[in-house]
Amino acid sequence: NYYAVIMAGGIGSRFWPVSTQKFPKQFHDMLGTGESLLQKTFSRLEKIVPASNILILTNERYLDLTLQQLPKISEKQVVLEPAMRNTAPCILLSALKIQKEDPDAVMLVAPSDHWIEDENSFKEDLEICFKNCENEDVLMTLGIPPTFPNTGYGYIECDANATSEIKKVNQFREKPDYETAKHFLSQGNYLWNAGIFLWSVKSIISAFEAHLPVMNALFSEGKPIYNTEGEEQFVAQNYGLAENISIDYGIMEKAKNVYVKEATFDWNDLGTWGALHDKLVKDINSNAIVRATTHLKEASGNMIFSEKDKLIVIDGLTDYIVVDKEDVMLIFPKEKEQEIKILLAEVANKH
Numbered sequence: 472n473y474y475a476v477i478m479a480g481g482i483g484s485r486f487w488p489v490s491t492q493k494f495p496k497q498f499h500d501m502l503g504t505g506e507s508l509l510q511k512t513f514s515r516l517e518k519i520v521p522a523s524n525i526l527i528l529t530n531e532r533y534l535d536l537t538l539q540q541l542p543k544i545s546e547k548q549v550v551l552e553p554a555m556r557n558t559a560p561c562i563l564l565s566a567l568k569i570q571k572e573d574p575d576a577v578m579l580v581a582p583s584d585h586w587i588e589d590e591n592s593f594k595e596d597l598e599i600c601f602k603n604c605e606n607e608d609v610l611m612t613l614g615i616p617p618t619f620p621n622t623g624y625g626y627i628e629c630d631a632n633a634t635s636e637i638k639k640v641n642q643f644r645e646k647p648d649y650e651t652a653k654h655f656l657s658q659g660n661y662l663w664n665a666g667i668f669l670w671s672v673k674s675i676i677s678a679f680e681a682h683l684p685v686m687n688a689l690f691s692e693g694k695p696i697y698n699t700e701g702e703e704q705f706v707a708q709n710y711g712l713a714e715n716i717s718i719d720y721g722i723m724e725k726a727k728n729v730y731v732k733e734a735t736f737d738w739n740d741l742g743t744w745g746a747l748h749d750k751l752v753k754d755i756n757s758n759a760i761v762r763a764t765t766h767l768k769e770a771s772g773n774m775i776f777s778e779k780d781k782l783i784v785i786d787g788l789t790d791y792i793v794v795d796k797e798d799v800m801l802i803f804p805k806e807k808e809q810e811i812k813i814l815l816a817e818v819a820n821k822h
């Protein structure tokens with residue numbers, strides 16, 4: 472059987488002030504379409520995997536938000552983390568839970584906060600990967616042709632001469648520095664890791680055995696009680712003991728059986744306000760506007776976001792992020808968007 476897990480426990484701090492620890496970006500309607508990023512992710516996956524086989528992995532503080540936004544799922548489909556430990560622990564825990572239900576299961580792991588519009592190509596790509604994982608002991612990722620030396624992504628080196636649809640990965644490098652990323656880009660045989668993974672539960676659990684044995688031992692102890700009433704207590708006691716590490720550093724960089732399928736769909740990880748601006752429909756002066764009613768003069772290239780429909784009047788502003796929220800207003804140059812993380816720490820005691 473096919474399963475999917477959606478990772479929805481991140482904080483999205485570069486989308487402050489909209490994304491906060493209380494209410495992170497995946498639960499927000501960032502695109503102004505009436506659906507949150509998580510809801511969009513769920514409905515995309517529901518066309519590939521039965522809704523009852525989709526698990527949501529998130530921090531325990533987001534249980535209510537998750538159930539409110541996804542009325543189709545039951546509480547037992549939400550895997551609650553008592554502590555933030557990045558993506559490796561939650562993936563292992565969910566793989567063990569799924570394995571108990573179906574030892575031959577193939578699972579897809581997806582982030583909750585990406586922009587993917589072409590759902591048909593997405594579905595076709597994933598179906599090819601699912602089939603491949605049914606028969607082979609492989610860890611699969613989806614690759615995106617890179618367009619600039621982004622240091623926030625994982626890079627996948629594949630065989631330059633390979634022509635097959637699914638390619639063997641020579642090297643997986645998570646978040647290289649700028650010089651290395653530039654070098655990778657100039658080589659031509661590198662792809663960005665889209666953060667969407669597929670594997671059989673058998674293959675991923677053996678990868679944890681080999682590369683994160685301590686974590687594997689910790690969570691394997693819970694096998695007899697996963698999917699039973701005792702699970703909650705076991706997780707509450709043990710989850711926080713797991714190493715804080717992402718699947719990318721913990722498994723993908725080390726495993727030898729990594730394969731990639733180049734994605735045929737348009738993808739954006741919506742990591743920053745600028746990325747959101749890129750993906751939205753814009754007015755003739757390249758302003759992207761979410762929810763606000765605007766009156767603009769001499770204004771261009773701005774990302775204008777309002778939580779409620781509000782009249783926003785601007786005269787003489789170029790390439791800025793303007794965010795209006797009930798309790799915070801942000802007016803910040805788009806070119807400094809990476810610094811919002813730092814800004815957030817600076818204003819923490821004022822807010």
Ligand code: GDD
Nearest residue numbers: 478479480481528529556557582583624625664665666740
């Ligand atoms: N459940 C849970 N628990 N989810 C988490 C946690 C956690 O502790 N930490 C992060 N997530 C979720 C985020 O909400 C997001 O949907 C996904 O896991 C990936 O985490 P990010 O923190 O956004 O990772 P990243 O963007 O730095 O890097 C990953 O994604 C890139 C593409 O967007 C890596 O896989 C890179 O290799 C990849 O290029």
Ligand code: MG
Nearest residue numbers: 582666740742
């Ligand atoms: Mg991300």
